[in-house]
Amino acid sequence: xxxxxxxxxxxxxxxxxxxxxxxxxxxxxxxxxxxxxxxxxxxxxxxxxxxxxxxxxxxxxxxxxxxxxxxxxxxxxxxxxxxxxxxxxxxxxxxxxxxxxxxxxxxxxxxxxxxxxxxxxxxxxxxxxxxxxxxxxxxxxxxxxxxxxxxxxxxxxxxxxxxxxxxxxxxxxxxxxxxxxxxxxxxxxxxxxxxxxxxxxxxxxxxxxxxxxxxxxxxxxxxxxxxxxxxxxxxxxxxxxxxxxxxxxxxxxxxxxxxxxxxxxxxxxxxxxx
Amino acid sequence: xxxxxxxxxxxxxxxxxxxxxxxxxxxxxxxxxxxxxxxxxxxxxxxxxxxxxxxxxxxxxxxxxxxxxxxxxxxxxxxxxxxxxxxxxxxxxxxxxxxxxxxxxxxxxxxxxxxxxxxxxxxxxxxxxxxxxxxxxxxxxxxxxxxxxxxxxxxxxxxxxxxxxxxxxxxxxxxxxxxxxxxxxxxxxxxxxxxxxxxxxxxxxxxxxxxxxxxxxxxxxxxxxxxxxxxxxxxxxxxxxxxxxxxxxxxxxxxxxxxxxxxxxxxxxxxxxxxxxxxxxxxxxxxxxxxxxxxxxxxxxxxxxxxxxxxxxxxxx
Numbered sequence: 085x086x087x088x089x090x091x092x093x094x095x096x097x098x099x100x101x102x103x104x105x106x107x108x109x110x111x112x113x114x115x116x117x118x119x120x121x122x123x124x125x126x127x128x129x130x131x132x133x134x135x136x137x138x139x140x141x142x143x144x145x146x147x148x149x150x151x152x153x154x155x156x157x158x159x160x161x162x163x164x165x166x167x168x169x170x171x172x173x174x175x176x177x178x179x180x181x182x183x184x185x186x187x188x189x190x191x192x193x194x195x196x197x198x199x200x201x202x203x204x205x206x207x208x209x210x211x212x213x214x215x216x217x218x219x220x221x222x223x224x225x226x227x228x229x230x231x232x233x234x235x236x237x238x239x240x241x242x243x244x245x246x247x248x249x250x251x252x253x254x255x256x257x258x259x260x261x262x263x264x265x266x267x268x269x270x271x272x273x274x275x276x277x278x279x280x281x282x283x284x285x286x287x288x289x290x291x292x293x294x295x296x297x298x299x300x301x302x303x304x305x306x307x308x309x310x311x312x313x314x315x316x317x318x319x320x321x322x323x324x325x326x327x328x329x330x331x332x333x334x335x336x337x338x339x340x341x342x343x344x345x346x347x348x349x350x351x352x353x354x355x356x357x358x
Numbered sequence: 359x360x361x362x363x364x365x366x367x368x369x370x371x372x373x374x375x376x377x378x379x380x381x382x383x384x385x386x387x388x389x390x391x392x393x394x395x396x397x398x399x400x401x402x403x404x405x406x407x408x409x410x411x412x413x414x415x416x417x418x419x420x421x422x423x424x425x426x427x428x429x430x431x432x433x434x435x436x437x438x439x440x441x442x443x444x445x446x447x448x449x450x451x452x453x454x455x456x457x458x459x460x461x462x463x464x465x466x467x468x469x470x471x472x473x474x475x476x477x478x479x480x481x482x483x484x485x486x487x488x489x490x491x492x493x494x495x496x497x498x499x500x501x502x503x504x505x506x507x508x509x510x511x512x513x514x515x516x517x518x519x520x521x522x523x524x525x526x527x528x529x530x531x532x533x534x535x536x537x538x539x540x541x542x543x544x545x546x547x548x549x550x551x552x553x554x555x556x557x558x559x560x561x562x563x564x565x566x567x568x569x570x571x572x573x574x575x576x577x578x579x580x581x582x583x584x585x586x587x588x589x590x591x592x593x594x595x596x597x598x599x600x601x602x603x604x605x606x607x608x609x610x611x612x613x614x615x616x617x618x619x620x621x622x623x624x625x626x627x628x629x630x631x632x633x634x635x636x637x638x639x640x641x642x643x644x645x646x647x648x649x650x651x652x653x654x655x656x657x658x659x660x661x662x663x664x665x666x667x668x669x670x671x672x673x674x675x
Contacts, residue, residue, distance in 0.1 A: 109464065116461035124449040127490060192445035196506065199409045199439040200462045201431055 113206040114213065117197070121184075121214020134180060135222035139173035140229050146293065147233070154294055159234055166230045167247070167323045168292035168316040170223055174251040175287060175312060177222040178259035179279040181215040182266030186275045189267075189357065205351055212259050219255035223248045238324045246332075247322035254315050254335060257343040260350050267353035287312050311338035361420075362387040362514050362545035363408060368417035370403050370569075377403040379569040380417070385545055385562070390536065392560025392577075393549040394660065399566035401549040402442065405518045408547065409439045421514055438507030441518025441549070445503065448492040452483050452502050455491065456509055463510045470509075477505040481535070497528035504535055515539060517548045521555060533558055553660055567664050581653045583663070589635055592621045592648035602646075605638045621648065 125131055143162075146169065151161030185208070188194050197207045227235075237244055262279050269275045289306050290313040296304055307313050315338075317331035363385040370378040378400045385391035393401050406412040408419055410430040418425065424432040446455045453474055460470025478487045481501040486494060491502060500520060507515060517536065521529040529552075536559050539546055550556050556563050557577045565573040565580070573580060589610065593602045599620065606614040606624045609631055614624040626632060632651045639646060 112464075113462050116458055120447065120450065120454075120458055123454060124447070127449050191448070192442065193447050195406075195411055196439065196445060196459075197462065198411055199434060199437060200459065200510075201434040202462050206462075 110203045110206060110209075113202045114209040117207055117210020118213040119210075121211055122217060124184075125214070125217060131180065132218065132221055135173060135177040135218050136225050138176070139169060139222065139226045142169055142173070143226060143229060143233075150293065162230065162233065162235050163324065164320075165293060166226065166235050167319040168290070170226045171251060171254075171312065171316045171319045172287045172292060173226060174219045174222040174255045175258055175315075176280075176283060177218045178215065178255045179262050179276060179283065180218060181211055181259040182262030182264075182279060183272045183275045184215070184266075185211050185263055186266040186269065186272045190272070204355060208263060208351065208354060212256060212263065215259060216252055216256060219252045220248070222255075223251055239322060243322045243328075247319045250318060250322070250332060250335060251315070254339045257339040257346075260343060260346040263350040264346055264353055267350060267357045286310060290316055292316055311335065311342070314338060360387045361385060362389075363391065363419075363421055363547055365404070365408065365419035366417055368404060368407055368414045368419060370400075370407065370412065370414050376569050378407075378414070378417075381566075381569070381571055382574075383408075383419075383547075383564055383571070385547055387545055388540065388543050389561040390540055390546045390548055390559050392556035392563040393547065393566060394551075394553065394556045394563050395549075395566030396551060400569040401566050402518055403569075404566075405439075405441070405516050405547065405549060409437055409516050410434055411439075435510070436513045438510065438512035438515045439518070440503045440507035441516065441520060442522065446491050446499070446506050449490055451490055452478060452487045452494075452505075455502065455506055459506055459509045465509075473509055477508060481505045497524055497531065500524060500528070500532060501535075504532070508539075512544065514545045514547070517546060519549055519551065522551065529555070565660060565663055573659075573663050578653070580659045583659065587626055587629075587632075587651050587653060588623050589626050589632055590621065590623050590648060590650040590652060591635070591639070591646055594645040594647045596620050598644045601642055602639065602644050605642060605644070606635060609634045609638065626651070 143166065146165050147158050147162045151158035151165075155161035155164060185194075188207075188211070194207055198204065227237075261282070262275070265279050265282070266275050269278055289303065290310050291307055292312075296307050296313075299307060311334075314331050314334040318328065318335045320326065321328035321331055361384050363383060365381060365383040368378050368381040368383075369376075381400065381404055383391065383393070383404065393404065395401050403412065407414050408421055408426060410426050410433050413427065418427070420426065421433045422436040424436070426433050446452075447458070450458065456474035456477060457470050460473055461467075463470075465473060475484075478484050481504065483498060483502060483505070486498055491499060494502065504517070504520065507517075520536070521532050524532065533555070536546060536548065546559075548556070548559060560577060562574065562576055563580055564571045573583065575583065589606065591602050591606060591614075593599055599616075599622070603614050603616075603622055606622055610624040610626050612624050614622040616622055626635075629651065636649065639649070
């Protein structure tokens with residue numbers, strides 16, 4: 085045994101429990117935990133497959149497999165479908181947040197965090213914020229690949245940046261849905277399964293792949309209220325030109341609505357679960 | 359007397375399962391309280407309640423004088439938690455794990471770095487400090503877990519089965535660290551399935567069984583509950599077994615048991631009887647390979663308390 089004192093340090097006032105807190109604690113704690121999420125992503129890049137290779141595969145499948153049949157030309161279809169596929173990929177990517185959180189809870193990492201004097205929500209915020217890097221990747225990779233096969237943005241960089249920001253904001257709000265799923269389901273694998281069960285009707289029941297007019301009436305009704313439709317319209321408008329104000333406003337409204345509903349539910353489920 | 363940990367009537371149910379059915383616990387400041395029991399006895403549930411991770415359905419508890427229900431924030435400033443359900447992050451390095459906890463404890467960057475280095479050195483992890491935890495061995499991981507719970511210089515440390523799955527040498531390492539904590543005045547609550555571990559470390563032991571405390575005493579006191587001392591004799595020549603048995607029976611007034619072939623045991627009331635046994639064996643010329651006076655093992659105490667003694671022996675045999 086060395087003479088080093090492990091704890092407690094007697095030079096610290098005895099009533100440390102009552103020590104005044106430093107400022108902006110929630111923000112600092114959330115950022116420290118965001119950094120943790122980023123380190124984890126950097127260390128396990130295979131975590132990013134769903135926002136890198138998967139969208140590329142989707143682009144190849146849709147453009148070359150369906151493009152000729154739907155739009156008459158693969159190039160025209162690429163222009164039409166790519167912004168929507170990007171939006172879809174960004175939303176799909178937010179599922180991973182739920183999977184990771186579920187895993188953290190299972191492994192006991194969250195218990196350690198919760199035994200520390202930090203806000204209950206800080207680990208959740210850290211996980212969601214860190215995963216926004218995934219949304220950024222999910223935005224940039226398909227654009228890069230699209231450019232290689234002939235896609236061209238018709239607007240300016242500023243509007244494209246706006247499209248990117250809109251998608252990241254949407255992913256932030258959407259990920260709370262999957263945080264909730266991550267809290268309610270026992271196994272990380274089941275989180276993924278259940279999340280996609282929710283996501284498929286939402287993301288395919290849109291105008292991503294075919295124009296709304298070609299759909300039966302009941303499906304048109306769904307497509308028109310579907311938040312992802314609005315997001316895809318907005319991204320299309322911002323990247324290709326066309327109406328922007330209404331779809332952007334509707335997407336943001338939906339995003340805020342989803343956040344307002346699911347973030348409290350997720351936090352509540354988290355408190356119960358842990 | 360000041361208690362660093364006090365709990366009264368803790369009840370916790372999960373659905374139809376009653377994990378805790380009214381548990382009282384108390385640990386004096388600077389002492390080690392051992393919570394001993396088999397899997398599913400409610401040990402971890404009790405720790406999680408005391409560490410503010412879980413709310414009890416009934417009962418109250420204080421840690422460092424603060425109520426775990428109404429002042430959880432204050433309790434969290436005083437405690438360190440380590441064990442099966444409070445873990446480090448496998449994807450981060452040892453240093454990154456400790457720095458993260460330092461940041462969450464509001465240490466300034468320099469302080470957090472210094473504290474991390476100090477703990478890594480103390481726990482012999484300096485060389486592995488830059489590697490992701492998933493490359494660590496079980497023993498290294500456990501040491502890092504322990505280090506992580508000490509970043510904030512806690513007054514009360516909860517160790518939930520800190521040596522489960524470690525080989526005996528590594529277990530001794532952890533024991534040494536627990537003793538070092540106690541030397542520094544830290545109060546430790548240690549849960550364990552190993553009777554030997556509770557005996558080696560704890561000042562007092564609470565024995566858990568099916569969500570209740572079925573006994574609370576010092577290790578020596580617990581041993582007394584089960585009875586007095588036992589003389590153990592193993593003659594070097596198996597043919598002299600009968601002679602040795604006769605001597606033991608006469609001196610102690612109890613017919614000796616033969617718990618394993620060639621070994622005799624008999625309960626005695628005082629050490630005087632032991633001396634008589636030794637003298638008579640020598641006088642009769644019975645050589646021995648083993649001759650001892652011992653307290654009942656904690657295993658025996660536990661099995662006696664839980665009434666599973668016979669059942670367990672049968673299943674082992």
